Amino acid sequence: MEPLKSALDLLAPGWVGSIIGIVGVVAAVITYFLTRQRSRFAYRTSGERLLGLTTEGLPPDITVQYRGQEIPRLTRTLVVFWNDGEKSVSGEDVVGSDPLRLRFADDARVLAATVLKQARNVCQVQARHNLAEPTDVEITFAFLDKNDGAVVEVLHTGKEREAAFLGTIKGFPKGLHDLGRLTWQLRSRALRSRSALSIILEPRKFGLLMAGVGLGIAALGIFAPPRRLEEMSAIPVRGPVFIVAIGGIYFLLGFAFLFLTRRRYPKAIHIDELD
16 A cells, blocks of 8 residues: 555645646647648749839830730749648649639739649649630649649739639638738849848848847856856846846747748748748
């Protein structure tokens, strides 16, 4: 009976029950995320004006032709889409009366559509310019497993840089999920300077820099002697705890910046232009 009594005495304190409860909640949350089966189709878009930097188009003295026809401007749009859920989606699940398509504004005319990259060739992702609908690009695929997707480039004459992603997929009651613009990733060619300052100011590198500075300040507060801290600081120092707290704030800000600017699409469909 002694071992049993010892075990009961060990479990008697209230904090033991609290720890067991917290571990149970954490285990339940982890189990949920590991076993959930979602249906979610996500996409992001962005674009840039290649010719005709104003909404009026090119100056009167400049003309650009595409296959013998003059165009007022040339706009490039990138669309990244993927299966963001756990359930596979088949191309046959796309409703025939409402196919997947990119639709541009009424003033636009699609010139070309190209699949720049797809997660796996076996997915057979295709982007076809619909000649009957000059503002539409039809998207088809054989199937998409979790994190399968593609990057599609569309050249068009529209004033708007982004496109609407339309269509209906069986088993996806919430429709197509727009995760916003690729504002952090897509950069204009004119701004792709590789100076040291521009590299540091890139969002992810800036976040890493802030987090690293925070860790350095926290380490200084932990290991440096208090007298040395007072000699190094231009302001009164309230002890190592104050220094560690400042370092923690910098680290959390850097981590938050990294989280907000993280790549929100699968690595398998990443291209260099989205860095």
